[in-house]
Amino acid sequence: MSVKGLIISGEFGKVLARQKSDQPLEIGELLIGGTEKKILLQVTDLLYGSQISQQNLELISGISLEENSPVEFFDQNLRNYSLAVLKSLITISKGKSKLAKELPKFLSEIREVKKEDLSFITQPKNPLYIGKMRSGSKTLDVDISLPGKKVFSHHILIPATTGRGKSNLTSCILWNCLDKEYCGILVLDPHDEYYGRNDLGLKDHKEKDCLTYYTNNNPPPGTNSLRINLNIIRPGHFEGVVYWSDPQRQALHAYYKKFKDRWIEAIILEKPLDVSFMEGTMAVVKRRLLSLLDLDWTGERLFSNGIFTLKGGESTVADICNDLESAKTVIIDTSSFSGEVEILIGSLISTEVLRRYKNYKLNGDLVDKPVLNIILEEAPRVLGKDVLEKGSNIFATIAREGRKFQVGLTAITQLPSLIPRQILANMNTKIILGIEMAPERQAIIDSASQDISDSDRNIASLDIGEAIITSNFSRFATPVKIPLFQDLVKSSQQTDLKTSFTGIKK
């Protein structure tokens, strides 16, 4: 058992320890204090300590620098050393844990954490594997899993600066829950990175039948091209997608009321209504619909160029919802769509999903259904303060009330501070990767499920793949090491099934 230091002073939440000279400590490192009743401690800050006065230290360094004279100390390790600020995380007694409420003994030893110390960390129900427990930059052989069903319905936030592993973490989560029967996941993928069209991806999972991929960029064999019939769009689907003036919104609803499924066609073909709207209002509505839905109008006929079609695509949204309800993962490649179109697609599906799940709850069938989660990249596009000030949208509704209906969001962002505090607080699990910008760190710290007010430096110093999980479903802010997605894929064995083709003539 290697002793790493001794508790020397401090207060609750800021215990000061003197580091043993040959046992370096790192920010975020986990330590154990006490013997019978152990206290799990974490290093939150590091500083220098010295028996020599500041004035003398300045003099000695001057001699070294100005006179080029080497400096040697008698009993070097006793005179100069490092100090660590520690925070008590939990108390462990007889393999059980509870929140720490006492200080470790004065002048007691602290040592590095071992796997056996963490035996209280057990596999939850419906486990969602996130990674291995981490102590500073060292990875411990302790699996960290969250209760998947609860975590997915109570929303997840993944904040990080670019390049800190957001995509890798999301890929790992998707990989780990692809074959799980407790969840269906919808991914709106603006970078087309999760399927793995040209690289390793979810397509390489042995349970790839649990994956449905929609793309309009030359769909690989077996995947779906995205085609949505105009008839299934309702005026409400544009909320949060396009900002209409009051008269424009009234016009949309008036056309829907009269022409039902064919309302968009009726607007573009300028079919008459029982009420009248200003010519300018209708011109703007028509122009915006044509542009957003990528339609052409020749004066007599309507043509569709994009994903919103006049023929086919009637069951696409229902198919996606059916897949999600069957606990599948559905990825929609939105890389070739404008932001507005991407959000409209998300809105169409999310509205239907929430409607169905509300019905299941009413009928008492919800308990048999898998939890649904919608993964939103660059979440402030739909959950940003400025966006929501102009009007709510389905994603904000899900963030507020989706939990009651087993529908959750996973919001991925570099800029969590743009998301209103009320929504951030509703994101009950945060998997925090490295964040360099102080205001962004503060937004996370202020809304975390555990008190991580002293983890500012810890968050700033998180390297690629290192994360801290704060969650209503974990006892303490847990440091984890996320595996590299490529390693995860390579470690899973694929078995090729023998195929035969009866009925094919020679």
Next chain:
Amino acid sequence: MKYAHIADCHIGGWRDPQLSDLSIKAFELAIDKVIEEKVDFVLLAGDLFNTSLPAVDKLKEATRKLKQLKDNDIPVYMIAGSHDYSPSGKTMLDVLENAGLAVNVCKGEEKDGKLHLKFTIDKKTGAKITGILGRMGSLDKNYFENLAREPLEKETGYKIFLFHALLTELKPKNLDKVDSHPLSLLPKNFNYYAGGHPHFVHNEDMKGYGRVCYTGPLFPNSFSELEELGNGGFFIVENDEVKRISIKLYDVERISIGCNHDTAEQAEEKLRKALDKDLKSKIVTMRMSGTLESGKPSDIDFRQLFTEAKAKGAFAILRNTSALTSKEFEEIKVELSNPEEVEEKLIEEYIDKDSVSLTKELLKTLDTQKQEGETVYVFEKRLKDEIDRILR
């Protein structure tokens, strides 16, 4: 080049003796039209028969018409559909092929786990034709997934691909729970994709592919199809122009009556009035819905009303009263749209709520078919393991 694309004839499909003759009659009319139009060849995109071993009387008529095509030097290129395919190989389509009346173009071989299809070349036109058969429960998906596409896509010339599957992208709303294949499973760069299986009409030039067509059935194969389509038809393709030929045997008179808050007598009167029109040589579809205020659906004298309608010359009268209920007693009525829905409704009615999902899962598992190449032992073990898992 001029050819006909016919699919889903379902010869022998109706149980009703009067209607069961109509599918073969529709086939006869279609072949007459094909000969009259002097097409170069005929494509049959699956489900010529409603079963792999059809009744002899129907078979006799069908072979007579196919012989007429042969005599007129019009070759027939076909694939098996989900109804007339047989995993044991006992299908009448093989007999037709051996007799030289049709060519099964679903030809190829397996190399390194991949299915390499061969083209059948039409001697007259040089058209290169191939395709993949259709199987129940989308078991043909495996064929598409393991298809060696590149040689098919690189082949030059006028190419036709026959398939018998519902394409996901074209699936109508009411079929959202039906198995389908994404368009991307079809090989690209064919001139014409002759589809069968779903009973709706579609004709579209699809980006990266070619013209993808479903003819719909040659004659409607169910009550709802009669209501929706009225009659069947097929396509004639000439110089890439697709023309639909309608096969009309009888006019369809659609009657739909809402009976909410009516008594059984009032509902009967409504039906009597609705039938009081020229029904000569018509097929009448009669759908009644709603909840009767008093009396039961069985109080309505359908037999008498239908006898009167028949006396006026109606060819056939079909009724659907599955959505007609009574306040007096609640009998389980199920819209007979598909067996799965009937099954689901009955389970929910008869089994306590906690066991519904278990029952559904068990039924689904017991419905599992033996996979290709799977031994009986392995199949049984797989089934037992799965049932163990469910019951645990």
